[in-house]
Amino acid sequence: xxxxxxxxxxxxxxxxxxxxxxxxxxxRVDVFLVADKGTAKQDLIGLxxxxxxxxxxxxxxxxxxxxxxxRGPDRGxxxxxxxxxxxxxxRERAARYADIIRAEVGGDGTVGFLVWxxxxxxxxxxxxxxxxxxxGRLPLELTVIPGISSLSLLAARHxxxxxxxxxxxxxxxxxxxxxxxxxxLGDVAVMLDGDLxxxxxxxxxxxxGIFWGAQLGLxxxxxxxxxxxxxxxxxxxxxxxxRAARGWVMDTYLLRPPADNG
Amino acid sequence: xxxxxxxxxxxxxxxxxxxxxxxxxxxRVDVFLVADKGTAKQDLIGLxxxxxxxxxxxxxxxxxxxxxxxRGPDRGxxxxxxxxxxxxxxRERAARYADIIRAEVGGDGTVGFLVWxxxxxxxxxxxxxxxxxxxGRLPLELTVIPGISSLSLLAARHxxxxxxxxxxxxxxxxxxxxxxxxxxLGDVAVMLDGDLxxxxxxxxxxxxGIFWGAQLGLxxxxxxxxxxxxxxxxxxxxxxxxRAARGWVMDTYLLRPPADNG
Numbered sequence: 001x002x003x004x005x006x007x008x009x010x011x012x013x014x015x016x017x018x019x020x021x022x023x024x025x026x027x028r029v030d031v032f033l034v035a036d037k038g039t040a041k042q043d044l045i046g047l048x049x050x051x052x053x054x055x056x057x058x059x060x061x062x063x064x065x066x067x068x069x070x071r072g073p074d075r076g077x078x079x080x081x082x083x084x085x086x087x088x089x090x091r092e093r094a095a096r097y098a099d100i101i102r103a104e105v106g107g108d109g110t111v112g113f114l115v116w117x118x119x120x121x122x123x124x125x126x127x128x129x130x131x132x133x134x135x136g137r138l139p140l141e142l143t144v145i146p147g148i149s150s151l152s153l154l155a156a157r158h159x160x161x162x163x164x165x166x167x168x169x170x171x172x173x174x175x176x177x178x179x180x181x182x183x184x185l186g187d188v189a190v191m192l193d194g195d196l197x198x199x200x201x202x203x204x205x206x207x208x209g210i211f212w213g214a215q216l217g218l219x220x221x222x223x224x225x226x227x228x229x230x231x232x233x234x235x236x237x238x239x240x241x242x243r244a245a246r247g248w249v250m251d252t253y254l255l256r257p258p259a260d261n262g
Numbered sequence: 263x264x265x266x267x268x269x270x271x272x273x274x275x276x277x278x279x280x281x282x283x284x285x286x287x288x289x290r291v292d293v294f295l296v297a298d299k300g301t302a303k304q305d306l307i308g309l310x311x312x313x314x315x316x317x318x319x320x321x322x323x324x325x326x327x328x329x330x331x332x333r334g335p336d337r338g339x340x341x342x343x344x345x346x347x348x349x350x351x352x353r354e355r356a357a358r359y360a361d362i363i364r365a366e367v368g369g370d371g372t373v374g375f376l377v378w379x380x381x382x383x384x385x386x387x388x389x390x391x392x393x394x395x396x397x398g399r400l401p402l403e404l405t406v407i408p409g410i411s412s413l414s415l416l417a418a419r420h421x422x423x424x425x426x427x428x429x430x431x432x433x434x435x436x437x438x439x440x441x442x443x444x445x446x447l448g449d450v451a452v453m454l455d456g457d458l459x460x461x462x463x464x465x466x467x468x469x470x471g472i473f474w475g476a477q478l479g480l481x482x483x484x485x486x487x488x489x490x491x492x493x494x495x496x497x498x499x500x501x502x503x504x505r506a507a508r509g510w511v512m513d514t515y516l517l518r519p520p521a522d523n524g
Contacts, residue, residue, distance in 0.1 A: 009414075009418075011281075014283075015282065016281065016282045016283040016286070017281050017282070017283055017408070018281060018282055019273075019278065019279050019280060019281050019282075019410060020277065020278045020279070020280055020281075020282070020285070021276075021278040021279055023282070024278070118414050118417075119417075119418065119423070120413070120414050120417030120418065120422070120423055120424045121423070121424060121425070121431075122423075122425060123423065124423075124427075126421060126422070126423055127423070130421075142421055144417070144418040144419075144421050145418065146279070146410050146414035146415050146417070146418040147410075147414075148281060148408050148409075148410070149414070151382070152271075152380050152382050152408035152409070152411065153408050155380075155381075155382030155406070155408070156271075156381065156382065156406040156407065156408040157406075159388060159392075159404055159406050160382070160388070161381070161382055161383070161384075161385065161386075161388055161389070162382045162383060163383070163384060163433070165386075166435060166437065166438075168432060168433060168434035168435070168438060168442065169383075169432070169433040169434075170430060170431070170432050170433075170447070171424075171425070171430060171431040171432075171433070172430035172431075172448075173428060173430070175428065176428075176430060180430065185432070186434075
């Protein structure tokens with residue numbers, strides 16, 4: 001018999017977006033492991049704690065913060081040396097998690113990992129658990145509980161469908177957007193974009209529309225939509241204000257070519 | 263004061279995948295409008311009824327089936343005549359829905375529309391409600407409740423992330439897949455594919471992997487994954503068997519290029 005590992009999508013911070021399956025899963029967890037990302041994220045950890053408090057009906061669970069190992073310099077991404085360093089870092093982290101689970105979770109116990117949004121989109125938690133199992137040599141039976149992603153919530157709040165009729169949707173990162181973009185991709189959703197890379201598309205694609213949302217599901221949620229060329233400055237201002245007020249901002253957006261047949 | 267319209271994502275048929283927000287929304291609805299798609303879908307209507315029965319804590323709601331107006335022949339898609347016919351059909355449907363809402367839902371009442379999966383992905387319900395409001399000339403205050411999409415559930419069941427590290431995700435339809443496909447799109451998720459179009463990619467892209475799932479969330483759920491070239495026949499067989507057993511099959515899949523840096 002091996003320990004259970006539950007990777008639970010919890011949406012973007014509003015407990016109402018938990019599924020009934022996620023609520024049941026949260027209630028089954030003995031120990032939650034939370035990566036300690038430093039004080040800047042203390043607010044986010046607070047949100048997670050509040051979600052647990054609201055929906056878990058017992059007080060037998062524990063939350064353990066796992067400090068991340070020191071990460072080497074983020075340079076020379078393509079060198080063999082860099083790749084080796086990343087791999088070493090991942091193994092160290094896996095070993096650290098495995099040690100904590102062995103020490104803190106009983107042999108038939110359940111360890112839980114909370115994931116913002118949906119574990120299936122631009123999140124590394126599933127890989128971490130597989131790495132704990134494989135590199136940490138700790139048998140774990142993994143179950144993944146899907147969650148409402150920030151993209152789903154963005155669409156719901158703007159009352160839009162992510163695709164136009166019969167057209168594709170492309171999901172990419174801020175890092176790749178400018179190099180990748182062309183209108184044949186369909187509607188393009190952008191994740192992990194720390195500095196609104198879409199601003200660099202305004203010149204070549206003044207026809208694009210944007211649907212932007214930040215702190216989706218939270219009390220300070222902001223939505224802006226319209227022509228990219230007109231809205232990019234208001235969005236940049238709103239984003240800076242949100243960051244100043246809370247210390248962090250989580251945002252995502254959809255870029256839409258103008259209507260033709262859709 | 264206008265009537266409320268709630269478009270509620272209910273996942274793929276398993277009540278556990280409802281969010282707390284969706285459960286609350288279902289409990290606020292006076293009248294559910296359900297498109298009547300003929301006897302082939304009677305089974306699906308039964309699933310929806312069962313979800314309502316399980317999570318709605320009162321018996322004051324009603325479910326009204328709305329027969330779809332006759333649709334013209336599906337030919338000459340690009341002719342002006344065809345486009346006109348489609349528009350006329352959409353307006354007739356909107357007018358019919360508007361009449362039913364006026365007759366059956368009080369002036370401060372709430373009408374509900376249940377959507378499989380997530381209303382943001384390849385679903386027309388939001389457009390229908392906007393059309394009821396605009397073409398049916400019926401004021402409606404629209405709220406959209408996001409749901410767990412079949413893609414989220416596919417990824418959760420296979421315990422995968424839809425993207426490789428830092429890479430894009432492309433979501434497209436069976437109709438477009440073969441024409442659109444190239445490895446630069448990243449991982450490609452396919453929706454609305456009635457006949458496994460990926461079989462036509464095997465020859466040119468024998469390197470692709472596939473993660474396939476059918477009847478996701480239901481008792482007869484089936485998952486198959488592996489090399490596309492090896493798995494396409496088992497998947498075709500499984501799909502035919504599911505359809506024969508239940509009268510319908512709902513499936514989706516992800517195509518993944520081989521690992522390089524991801």
